[in-house]
Amino acid sequence: MGLRDNFRQAAKELMDGPEAARPRSYPQPRPEPIQEETPMFVPEPTPASTPAPAYAPEPEPAYVPEPPRAPDTFFSRSYEPAAPQELTTIIAPGTIIRGSVESDTSMELYGEVQGDIVTTKDLKLKGKIQGNAAGCNVELYSIHMVGNITASGTAMLDSESEVEGDVTAESLVLNGKIQGDVQVSKRLSLEGSATIVGRVAAERLSVDEGAVIQGEILIGKSVLPPKQQPAYPTPVRPAAPPQAVRPAMPAAPPAQPRPAMPRPAAAKPPVTAPKAPAAPKAAAKPAEKDAEEKKDS
Numbered sequence: 492m493g494l495r496d497n498f499r500q501a502a503k504e505l506m507d508g509p510e511a512a513r514p515r516s517y518p519q520p521r522p523e524p525i526q527e528e529t530p531m532f533v534p535e536p537t538p539a540s541t542p543a544p545a546y547a548p549e550p551e552p553a554y555v556p557e558p559p560r561a562p563d564t565f566f567s568r569s570y571e572p573a574a575p576q577e578l579t580t581i582i583a584p585g586t587i588i589r590g591s592v593e594s595d596t597s598m599e600l601y602g603e604v605q606g607d608i609v610t611t612k613d614l615k616l617k618g619k620i621q622g623n624a625a626g627c628n629v630e631l632y633s634i635h636m637v638g639n640i641t642a643s644g645t646a647m648l649d650s651e652s653e654v655e656g657d658v659t660a661e662s663l664v665l666n667g668k669i670q671g672d673v674q675v676s677k678r679l680s681l682e683g684s685a686t687i688v689g690r691v692a693a694e695r696l697s698v699d700e701g702a703v704i705q706g707e708i709l710i711g712k713s714v715l716p717p718k719q720q721p722a723y724p725t726p727v728r729p730a731a732p733p734q735a736v737r738p739a740m741p742a743a744p745p746a747q748p749r750p751a752m753p754r755p756a757a758a759k760p761p762v763t764a765p766k767a768p769a770a771p772k773a774a775a776k777p778a779e780k781d782a783e784e785k786k787d788s
Contacts, residue, residue, distance in 0.1 A: 595610070613630075635652070647664045655670045
């Protein structure tokens with residue numbers, strides 16, 4: 492270092508202070524971490540190959556002969572009957588049956604039956620019937636019936652149905668009219684337009700406003716007592732007087748044949764002479780013609 496350099500350093504230390512004479516240390520840049528590049532495709536590790544098992548042939552099954560079969564004929568086959576389906580007997584409109592009808596299936600009446608209807612299933616009456624009706628559940632729609640109804644289940648009458656006869660059922664829903672005795676073993680429901688003209692016996696009774704009952708009512712009983720006959724003295728008719736026995740008339744003598752009468756001979760017609768032809772009229776005289784013309788003028 493020469494004299495000049497020493498002088499410059501001394502002048503700089505006087506002006507900047509003692510710290511300026513110290514050498515400055517500059518921060519060194521940190522080295523960036525080196526990132527390892529991830530390969531785009533990484534092959535999957537190959538599994539270790541297992542040795543194939545040694546092939547062992549399966550033993551053949553022992554042959555067992557089949558027993559002899561019976562010949563396949565129609566009579567040797569066994570058939571199981573199909574389950575019976577629920578059927579319904581329908582009497583269509585326009586059909587008239589004169590006589591009683593019995594069935595083991597449900598029935599629907601749209602025509603006319605002049606007799607009794609008996610079924611073990613449900614019965615729907617929408618036509619005409621002149622007789623009694625019996626079934627499990629009996630329903631009447633817009634029908635006028637003259638006869639008795641017996642239902643082992645529920646009987647139902649709509650507002651336009653009328654029955655002239657007795658009704659016996661387990662339950663009864665009435666919205667129409669009954670003219671007869673009613674016997675119900677469980678519940679009797681009378682709706683607004685129901686009318687009963689007769690005796691009523693039921694275990695339970697439900698009456699809506701407007702229903703009418705004209706007769707004796709027994710609640711808690713399902714059977715009506717027998718009707719009492721009026722205690723009027725039976726008139727005794729006088730015995731008819733014995734009729735006089737008429738004597739037997741003597742038998743008439745046998746008729747004798749009449750003698751044959753001779754027939755008269757046939758009279759011959761009289762012979763008449765032919766008539767002569769009529770003479771022609773004479774011509775009128777000219778004088779008479781002139782007189783007639785004057786009269787006419």
